[in-house]
Amino acid sequence: MTDRVLVSPAELFGDGVFETVHLRPDGPWLLDQHLARLSRSAARLGFTASTDEAAARVAALPPVITESALRIIQTRESLHVTVSPIPDSVRRERRSGIRVLSAAVGPRPPWSLSAAKTLSYGPNFAARRWAQAQGGDDCLWVSLDGYALEAPTASLVWLAGEELCSVPPEEAGILAGTTAAELLSRAGSAGLRPVFRMITLDELARADAIWFASALRGLAEVISLDGVARARSPWSPRLSALLGY
Amino acid sequence: MTDRVLVSPAELFGDGVFETVHLRPDGPWLLDQHLARLSRSAARLGFTASTDEAAARVAALPPVITESALRIIQTRESLHVTVSPIPDSVRRERRSGIRVLSAAVGPRPPWSLSAAKTLSYGPNFAARRWAQAQGGDDCLWVSLDGYALEAPTASLVWLAGEELCSVPPEEAGILAGTTAAELLSRAGSAGLRPVFRMITLDELARADAIWFASALRGLAEVISLDGVARARSPWSPRLSALLGY
CATH class of the missing domain: 3.20.10.10 (D-amino Acid Aminotransferase, subunit A, domain 2)
Incomplete structure (x- = not known):
């Protein structure tokens, strides 16, 4: 994945939720469905997903030239949006x-x-x-x-x-x-x-x-x-x- | 927990191992046993724990005045040693x-x-x-x-x-x-x-x-x-x- 993120050690214990979205040159595919599932996943863990914030950050991403992997990761403390290449x-x-x-x-x-x-x-x-x-x-x-x-x-x-x-x-x-x-x-x-x-x-x-x-x-x-x-x-x-x- | 740590997003997926050690005023209790278990846990996940590095970092910690929680956290990419209060x-x-x-x-x-x-x-x-x-x-x-x-x-x-x-x-x-x-x-x-x-x-x-x-x-x-x-x-x-x- 791309950039490094600053987290508290407590965020390393797998107590959060994520989505992997297919990021296409014409935009993130099925983003609404993925955000809805992020929200349902977080609810099962007893917290609220920041779907509006996630959508805003995704919208602010520059367009990609080739298909990529978009990950929306939310712990109980922070939200991370990353873009990385599709693995071979x-x-x-x-x-x-x-x-x-x-x-x-x-x-x-x-x-x-x-x-x-x-x-x-x-x-x-x-x-x-x-x-x-x-x-x-x-x-x-x-x-x-x-x-x-x-x-x-x-x-x-x-x-x-x-x-x-x-x-x-x-x-x-x-x-x-x-x-x-x-x-x-x-x-x-x-x-x-x-x-x-x-x-x-x-x-x-x-x-x-x-x-x-x-x-x-x-x-x-x-x-x-x-x-x-x-x-x-x-x-x-x-x-x-x-x-x- | 105490300080924030810089990690790659891939480190947020729970694919690592950890130990919680009782940090006493006279030092970390049963540290050798915890490091040995960290090593066994990592082996089960198919990687090698940096137990020497962990021991060195623990040895470099200042002594605590009251009992505390020492955590040794190792992902596939990095090692983190943190000290935090015992929760109420x-x-x-x-x-x-x-x-x-x-x-x-x-x-x-x-x-x-x-x-x-x-x-x-x-x-x-x-x-x-x-x-x-x-x-x-x-x-x-x-x-x-x-x-x-x-x-x-x-x-x-x-x-x-x-x-x-x-x-x-x-x-x-x-x-x-x-x-x-x-x-x-x-x-x-x-x-x-x-x-x-x-x-x-x-x-x-x-x-x-x-x-x-x-x-x-x-x-x-x-x-x-x-x-x-x-x-x-x-x-x-x-x-x-x-x-x-």
Whole structure:
């Protein structure tokens, strides 16, 4: 990321929220939706997000020439807005797809922050390192009773016939994906029917196509799931184009 | 905490480790043990802790007149050593004890960082807020099969007859408590026998006394567990004195 920021040591303990926004030459994409989620995340942590201030700082940014990563980070004490390049690994995953390993995660305790995008991101990084240590690129979290949930830094999207699907955030207790919701809202223009529903890992393995959706990657196609290779889908370039990636 | 620190935005994502040390007028208590744990925590996150540099910075601190909180914080990019006052709430908990609510936590995934003291402390704060919202002071994490594990920021210690007990960290997959280990190592001098063993919540409720052990609180006696009041133990002042609190 770009500049260094001055914080109190207490701000280093992951007790805040953030958003990653795809910053395009024509402006930050889906900014309102990201700010709304920042606000919901902060509310779950018991504080109020400075969304007006964040919007003002984003509006004051100079335009970018190439796509970039915009991060809006808010601790209980301060707000930070940063711009950084899209990592090469992200571009590669968009282009070449990702090998995914599934792993069960336990039921969430009553204070769970799993529906908030918090700065306590250590376990998310650790989950990806775990997948990478086994020759994968990323990890798919599955409930103890076998339902696919989400990835450490992305939402799950899949195609089943003419249905373009994602996991219902409230029912699953997961983060509501901004990119996935936008994709489903545009499904009709691609002749597909948007559906939010639960899916078991077994059923997912039989889907026509699977993607991880997030602001920087857009859609990264799952090219292998738990070691089983999957054919590339002709829908990957179509749906990516639909989202402007 | 005291001074502000300059960090990169990436350091705000909880992907580091820390230790809280009881800084006494005669020096930092159990510093070597805390540095050793910092090192183990960092290894679990895949990086090397700068323990020599941390020790040098701690040695260069001016002596304190009253007990204080020393924090050693290490991200993947930088090391921070800070000194701050002991919060009033901590002194109150030492003196008056704590009301504790238990809550089940799911089995840990393979990449779990639960044995590391990481900066992704948001869920720990959230667990305490959850307990406080129900009229408690703190929370006791219990496995799905009913075994007491640890608290969000403390280790569990209990007295059963002449046995002074704590939970075995490796077997339970929890953080190894520095204060609890020190207490058990000194149990003999109080005529007690130190035992690391698993205990169900039901059995714990019948213990002669229960404490939460941590560097700043020392021993905070559990004066109610899941709403059931517990008589104060004569061992609380004795064991606290044994540890120099």
